[in-house]
Amino acid sequence: MADNLPSEFDVIVIGTGLPESIIAAACSRSGQRVLHVDSRSYYGGNWASFSFSGLLSWLKEHQENTDIVNECPAWQEKILENEEAIALSRTDKTIQHVEVFCYASQDLHEDVEEAGALQKNHASVTSVNCTEAADSACLPIEDESLRTTSCEILAEQTPSSDPERALEVNDVQVTGEKENHCDDNTCVPSTAEKETSENVPVAEDTAEQPKKNRITYSQIIKEGRRFNIDLVSKLLYSRGLLIDLLIKSNVSRYAEFKNITRILAFREGRVKQVPCSRADVFNSKQLTMVEKRMLMKFLTFCMEYEEHPDEYKAYEEIKFSEYLKTQKLTPNLQYFVLHSMAMTSETGSSTIDGLKATKNFLQCLGRYGNTPFLFPLYGQGELPQCFCRMCAVFGGIYCLRHSVQCLVVDKESGKCKAIIDQYGQRIISKHFLVEDSYLSENTCSHVQYRQISRAVLITDRSVLKTDSDQQISILTVPAEEPGTFAVRVIELCSSTMTCMKGSYLVHLTCTSSKTAREDLEPVVQKLFTPYTETEIENEEIEKPRLLWGLYFNMRDSSDVSRNSYNDLPSNVYVCSGPDCALGNDNAVKQAEALFQQICPNEDFCPPPPNPEDIILDGDNLQPEASESSALPEANSETPKESSNLKNPEEPSK
Amino acid sequence: HGRLKVKTSEEQAEAKRLEREQKLKLYQAATQTVFQKRQAGELDESVLELTSQILGANPDFATLWNCRREVLQQLEVQKSPEELATLVKAELGFLESCLRVNPKSYGTWHHRCWLLGRLPEPNWARELELCARFLEVDERNFHCWDYRRFVAAQAAVPPAEELAFTDSLITRNFSNYSSWHYRSCLLPQLHPQPDSGPQGRLPEDVLLKELELVQNAFFTDPNDQSAWFYHRWLLGRDCFFPQLIPRTPCLLLKGTVDGGPGSPLAVEWRTPEGRNRPSHVWLCDLPATSLNDQLPQHTFRVIWTAGDAQKECVLLKGRQEGWCRDSATDEQLFRCELSVEKSTVLQSELESCKELQELEPENKWCLLTIILLMRALDPLQYEKETLQYFQTLKAVDPMRAAYLDDLRSKFLLENSVLKMEYAEVRVLHLGHKDLTVLCHLEQLLLVTHLDLSHNRLRALPPALAALRCLEVLQANDNVIESLDGVTNLPRLQELVLCNNRLQQPAVLQPLASCPRLTLLNLQGNPLCQAEGSSEHLAELLPSVSSILT
Numbered sequence A: 001m002a003d004n005l006p007s008e009f010d011v012i013v014i015g016t017g018l019p020e021s022i023i024a025a026a027c028s029r030s031g032q033r034v035l036h037v038d039s040r041s042y043y044g045g046n047w048a049s050f051s052f053s054g055l056l057s058w059l060k061e062h063q064e065n066t067d068i069v070n071e072c073p074a075w076q077e078k079i080l081e082n083e084e085a086i087a088l089s090r091t092d093k094t095i096q097h098v099e100v101f102c103y104a105s106q107d108l109h110e111d112v113e114e115a116g117a118l119q120k121n122h123a124s125v126t127s128v129n130c131t132e133a134a135d136s137a138c139l140p141i142e143d144e145s146l147r148t149t150s151c152e153i154l155a156e157q158t159p160s161s162d163p164e165r166a167l168e169v170n171d172v173q174v175t176g177e178k179e180n181h182c183d184d185n186t187c188v189p190s191t192a193e194k195e196t197s198e199n200v201p202v203a204e205d206t207a208e209q210p211k212k213n214r215i216t217y218s219q220i221i222k223e224g225r226r227f228n229i230d231l232v233s234k235l236l237y238s239r240g241l242l243i244d245l246l247i248k249s250n251v252s253r254y255a256e257f258k259n260i261t262r263i264l265a266f267r268e269g270r271v272k273q274v275p276c277s278r279a280d281v282f283n284s285k286q287l288t289m290v291e292k293r294m295l296m297k298f299l300t301f302c303m304e305y306e307e308h309p310d311e312y313k314a315y316e317e318i319k320f321s322e323y324l325k326t327q328k329l330t331p332n333l334q335y336f337v338l339h340s341m342a343m344t345s346e347t348g349s350s351t352i353d354g355l356k357a358t359k360n361f362l363q364c365l366g367r368y369g370n371t372p373f374l375f376p377l378y379g380q381g382e383l384p385q386c387f388c389r390m391c392a393v394f395g396g397i398y399c400l401r402h403s404v405q406c407l408v409v410d411k412e413s414g415k416c417k418a419i420i421d422q423y424g425q426r427i428i429s430k431h432f433l434v435e436d437s438y439l440s441e442n443t444c445s446h447v448q449y450r451q452i453s454r455a456v457l458i459t460d461r462s463v464l465k466t467d468s469d470q471q472i473s474i475l476t477v478p479a480e481e482p483g484t485f486a487v488r489v490i491e492l493c494s495s496t497m498t499c500m501k502g503s504y505l506v507h508l509t510c511t512s513s514k515t516a517r518e519d520l521e522p523v524v525q526k527l528f529t530p531y532t533e534t535e536i537e538n539e540e541i542e543k544p545r546l547l548w549g550l551y552f553n554m555r556d557s558s559d560v561s562r563n564s565y566n567d568l569p570s571n572v573y574v575c576s577g578p579d580c581a582l583g584n585d586n587a588v589k590q591a592e593a594l595f596q597q598i599c600p601n602e603d604f605c606p607p608p609p610n611p612e613d614i615i616l617d618g619d620n621l622q623p624e625a626s627e628s629s630a631l632p633e634a635n636s637e638t639p640k641e642s643s644n645l646k647n648p649e650e651p652s653k
Numbered sequence B: 001h002g003r004l005k006v007k008t009s010e011e012q013a014e015a016k017r018l019e020r021e022q023k024l025k026l027y028q029a030a031t032q033t034v035f036q037k038r039q040a041g042e043l044d045e046s047v048l049e050l051t052s053q054i055l056g057a058n059p060d061f062a063t064l065w066n067c068r069r070e071v072l073q074q075l076e077v078q079k080s081p082e083e084l085a086t087l088v089k090a091e092l093g094f095l096e097s098c099l100r101v102n103p104k105s106y107g108t109w110h111h112r113c114w115l116l117g118r119l120p121e122p123n124w125a126r127e128l129e130l131c132a133r134f135l136e137v138d139e140r141n142f143h144c145w146d147y148r149r150f151v152a153a154q155a156a157v158p159p160a161e162e163l164a165f166t167d168s169l170i171t172r173n174f175s176n177y178s179s180w181h182y183r184s185c186l187l188p189q190l191h192p193q194p195d196s197g198p199q200g201r202l203p204e205d206v207l208l209k210e211l212e213l214v215q216n217a218f219f220t221d222p223n224d225q226s227a228w229f230y231h232r233w234l235l236g237r238d239c240f241f242p243q244l245i246p247r248t249p250c251l252l253l254k255g256t257v258d259g260g261p262g263s264p265l266a267v268e269w270r271t272p273e274g275r276n277r278p279s280h281v282w283l284c285d286l287p288a289t290s291l292n293d294q295l296p297q298h299t300f301r302v303i304w305t306a307g308d309a310q311k312e313c314v315l316l317k318g319r320q321e322g323w324c325r326d327s328a329t330d331e332q333l334f335r336c337e338l339s340v341e342k343s344t345v346l347q348s349e350l351e352s353c354k355e356l357q358e359l360e361p362e363n364k365w366c367l368l369t370i371i372l373l374m375r376a377l378d379p380l381q382y383e384k385e386t387l388q389y390f391q392t393l394k395a396v397d398p399m400r401a402a403y404l405d406d407l408r409s410k411f412l413l414e415n416s417v418l419k420m421e422y423a424e425v426r427v428l429h430l431g432h433k434d435l436t437v438l439c440h441l442e443q444l445l446l447v448t449h450l451d452l453s454h455n456r457l458r459a460l461p462p463a464l465a466a467l468r469c470l471e472v473l474q475a476n477d478n479v480i481e482s483l484d485g486v487t488n489l490p491r492l493q494e495l496v497l498c499n500n501r502l503q504q505p506a507v508l509q510p511l512a513s514c515p516r517l518t519l520l521n522l523q524g525n526p527l528c529q530a531e532g533s534s535e536h537l538a539e540l541l542p543s544v545s546s547i548l549t
Helices: A018-029 A052-064 A115-136 A138-144 A147-173 A192-198 A202-208 A216-220 A243-251 A280-285 A288-304 A309-315 A320-326 A333-342 A351-364 A380-394 A515-527 A535-537 A585-596 A621-638 B007-040 B044-055 B061-077 B081-101 B107-119 B124-137 B142-154 B159-172 B176-189 B204-220 B225-237 B341-361 B364-377 B383-396 B399-421 B462-466 B505-513 B531-541
Strands: A011-014 A034-037 A083-087 A093-103 A257-260 A263-267 A270-274 A373-376 A397-399 A404-410 A416-421 A426-428 A433-437 A450-459 A471-478 A487-492 A504-511 A543-557 A572-575 B250-254 B282-287 B295-305 B310-315 B321-323 B428-430 B449-451 B470-472 B493-494 B519-521 B546-548
Touching: A011 A018, A011 A309, A018 A243, A018 A380, A018 A433, A018 A572, A018 A585, A052 A093, A052 A216, A052 A543, A083 A416, A093 A515, A192 A288, A202 B341, A216 A543, A243 A380, A243 A585, A257 B142, A280 A288, A280 B159, A280 B204, A288 A351, A288 B204, A288 B341, A309 A320, A309 A351, A320 A333, A320 A351, A320 A450, A333 A351, A333 A471, A333 B364, A416 A471, A416 B107, A433 A543, A433 A585, A450 A515, A450 B505, A487 A515, A515 A543, A572 A585, B007 B044, B044 B061, B044 B081, B061 B081, B061 B107, B081 B107, B107 B142, B124 B142, B142 B176, B159 B176, B176 B204, B176 B225, B176 B383, B204 B225, B341 B364, B341 B493, B364 B383, B364 B399, B383 B399, B505 B531
Parallel strands: A011 A034, A011 A433, A034 A397, A263 A471, A433 A572, B250 B282, B428 B449, B449 B470, B470 B493, B493 B519, B519 B546
Antiparallel strands: A083 A404, A093 A543, A257 A373, A263 A270, A404 A416, A416 A426, A450 A504, A450 A543, A471 A487, A487 A504, B250 B321, B295 B310, B310 B321
């Protein structure tokens, strides 16, 4: 158990979000002994992705908002006289204003006669959850082959989660009271009847309603494992820092990606496709010939705007939106460039910012496909895990569900020297990386946080129907009033492995001005209609129907300066949680900067050596031998994936 | 701890070098063995094995592909059908692996054609799939396109399917010459228009659809040549752009040879330059005895010995020559008669090109297309505008200034020919037109007075010899250096060559063959400066009575 953990490391990383995981991988890769812990039962922190039931249990945790207080030995007595302690937070306060709505049919009318069948059914649902729990533990099990410690802890704790999960299912079914927007606070534990009704077998269901395959709530529950729902909704710019890092470090072998298939815009009440690549412009039916030329001409200019300063110098002082008006562009085109390519707000950015953003967008085009973005299959939550895996391959030790009670600071040097974990074990290290949410209120009393408003929707069709139902789209809805922010909508189809067949997973994100629901509901209402029984007669409904929806606010610690934390020793580094931006550049920049502080003059995530070039000296220390043999093994595990990121650099001419 | 021991870069480099050396040795040894075996006639499976090793690394070794073909032909005789089937399967697989090494290897694609051509039941569907896959990787691989056309022809794939395939590739990236070209082959097959001769025309609706497609392309990227080439093909296909109708004017000259009336006269036909080769103009001398001076006119029927074509030719009393030409109306000279619909198509093309030109004032393809469209619509009405576009075009594309000058000269000459009532015009003024080249001279058979002064001509070309009736030629104020065309002009009397660049008296040599030349003005030419040039000239051209230097 806990005693098995070595008592000394070079770097201890607390939190498994993307920046922490990158740093852990980089440190491990450059030879540091890394301990990577997370108090949660899953990887990624606020960067995680969940199956549907996983999300429901996550929701439960945050709706109840109660401390899950483990029986912990008091750490206070372990602090010596010449030491001070910095206590870490026991609860996660980054998620607020959680609101869940269920619109999908729950077949309440059938409850009485199906009561008997129900029990069995319920059992099957829980069993799904069980396997799911095992599923989510998959990655640690892989690590286990490398490190015995982590798996022991997991093996012990996985079973304990099962009853909990079964409970969660019940709970969520309550919140889904039909069409009533029920606030999280008003949720009441469900009665047995209600539970049963929700678990009516699908076969029965379809027999009753021979309409077009309507997705019911019980189907969503049953197919819950098909979902991988991201807490943060981001995409990878195909020439962004993260892609470069994935390729350079060869971590890309652990993940697969899909190109976003189209960029959308919402204008004059309608969703339109934005032609952004040369092929798009050529094929576009909505642009006139002249518009095609105007757009191409302007985009060509943006690609090399720095070389033509006379074209924009005079407009440097004004806003990008004003600048666009001076160019030969129709209002339609101005809108596309401003909101869908530069993705800068109307009020915000200057001409230069806009040109820079447009150029970046265009440069990312065509590397892997006709849009500038990639999405990781199985969700954004895969990415931190990929880096964790790399860290483990190079000897890093992983402990989930392992919380740290405090940091121990040496009074004399003023430096942090150890942590005390939940079992009271003292673990010494040279460097300590802590994710912002782990810091206590005392430490953060002067910190001003921003908030991100998020919504997650499950819908029954795409916001813009085309021949293919497997589209991955991004849509920006500009802010309507001053003081509010543009809303980013990312719609994922089932081939991204994030939602069940026939459904779409829609993520909405914006910088908060109010609660998530207040910020995002107007956009949701514009794009979707809630699923209601009466509408079923209506054959063709324009908008996609909402089956299920979730709103929440997430704390954005990305621009908190280190100085605003109270009394942190110099060898304690803070990683921020996810930011609101579309790309992942912030996480990579942060990781690289912190890594340079921990390991100055070391290369940041260099490519792993070619297995052929590794010299195996057999009779050396045992652990080392086993580690070096682990690497080629790891390589051979995933040969099919490894080519994924590099291949697309094919000749474009 | 945790740090891997890795070979240094020197060690790696050394290992790589050794490996390469080893490879080279193997390669050379294998090549040698193959050549020896071939010489000895040992064409067995071991040769296949050896060549596959080499070709696997370097598929461009054409001789080895030949070797393989010899072996396969040999084995075809020796092996049972089952054995052959496996052999062929292996060969197809091997070819595919070679194509992956180099998808643009002539030898490999050719070998695949050869192999499939020999198979009793080739699997064409599989080949089409292979092409699609390779074009997925590189949509402009013309080797693969070529192979696809071969396969499509062999498998008799309906043109509509192939057209849809080109559609899909153009949608992905329209900068694709092969794909556009394939369309130009497929469309006439899909829409055969039997009544329009060998060239064929596209039905109006198809044409309009294609024009829209290609317009999308050049509005998206006007600098992409492939679209403009296809555009030109579309319009040229319907004879929209000026094309010279092949015709054969004949000229009859009063001659001196005797012959009996009534029976066909056998006459000697010759080209103006006297060389026996294809020509637009053929001449013959008529025997004097076949003519009766009392008659107001003679009508001759010209009969071709081969074929049944006949022409009528009239020689009027008192005239020295008569002539005829293939039936070609005025408009047909340089372009086809445009139907009203076609004119509308052209007109709208012109409008959209002008629209594009406003947005892209410096796009050469657009400018050139505008000029060509204007010529197709009405060369005379648009003459002034055309000249302005030429000026702009030359400014934006100085690299091709000389080509453009020549094109402009050609168009101006065509316009001049269109303007004159050719049957009657004897005096033609082409001065002050900035001409750089002379063409269509065969249209000026009857001209007696030609003014070419104040142009930028560098030569009087051999085609000038077609002007059999020419009496006075003014070519002063040009940059003429050679006079090759002023030869054998039977009636030339006066030749003005002032202010040109004639360097040596020797360049005047061709003039000696013009029997009636009496007045020659050479003032302002470099050769006049030379010592004793007038003596030299008098010696060279004894029959010219007046030479001004």
